[in-house]
Amino acid sequence: MKQLLTGKLFGILIPFIAIFFGFLAGAIVMLFSGNNPIEAYVALVTGIFGDIYYFGETLQRMTPLIFSGLAVAFAFRAGLLNIGVEGQLMVGWFTSVLVGISIEAPMIIHLPLAILAGAAAGALWGVVPGYLKARLEVHEVIVTIMMNYIAMHVVNHFIRNxxxxxxxxxxxxxxxxSLASDFLSNLTDFSRLHWGFFLGIAACFLMWFILWKTKKGFEYRAVGYNKNASMYAGMNVKANIVSSMAISGAFAGVGGAMAGLGTYRYVEIFSSFTNLGFDGIAVALLGNSNALGIFFSAFLFGGLKEGSGNMQAQAGIAPEVVEIIIAMIIFFVASSYLIRWIYSKLQPNKKEGK
Known part of the structure; x- marks a missing residue:
């Protein structure tokens, strides 16, 4: 049993353990603040599954989170930390909307072109830190964080002027x-669910296929595990770093296009970050950088975001409590080694020969 929990099964159990402790921590916070956690969590579940409208809104909320989670996970698989998904998503959002309002063409041309424009903008925003990392060994975390602010102010400049x-x-x-769908909206009692949700499912499959079924994907994973060994094996490490950041940025850019062409269908002044990109870090972490795991993780976070409104309306819970729950889930996922250590200490010591 111990061997199982220290192997693959342990990796599967960790997200569930983290979710449990995250909700437990949220319950404790609610008790200390004078709220009923059972009533609050019933309201949360009702706000996700209690009505077809809420369920449709949850699927709508999880759609860009799928793409931002895939963006973070793809870079991580290649040994990179892409903290710039927020900026990449922002420029993808703006560029896709720009194409959507500036060009006249049949839908079969116009819609794919707008989505591809968002992907290209995000990829370009990802290439810059990738190139600096590959050529000058500039740490990608610093560059990607700074480019978030550049994206926000550049986009705001063009919108304003x-x-x-x-x-x-x-x-x-x-x-x-537009990705909006009257069919999906009517099916979910006039929610904002759009066709981008199915593109998110396709994106999960695409990431899995690239990383696990292609030669290039093997190189990305090899570079992520050990750059020196990959270079010794004849792989072009620098090119792989740049291209993996470009693909990561493209995923983020399409996530922005899902918001710009599906949910809102416009862009506004970004006075602060959308947080869709930063939430993607949590989605990827909870999903263990696995395509299927990211899909379910995005559903959880989308449900928390959607259900928090019902928690506030029915149980009087402040929306900040949901943020606490999310933060605690991330904490326990990041502290998986601590859970492993606690489990090992709880096991009875076995003497040799017994």
């Missing part, structure tokens, strides 16, 4: 570039 309409937003994208 060129595309701002009434209400502090751009005009809506053309119907031929």
């Amino acid at each position: 060129n595309f701002l309409a009434s209400g502090q937003r751009t005009e809506f994208v053309a119907p031929t570039a």
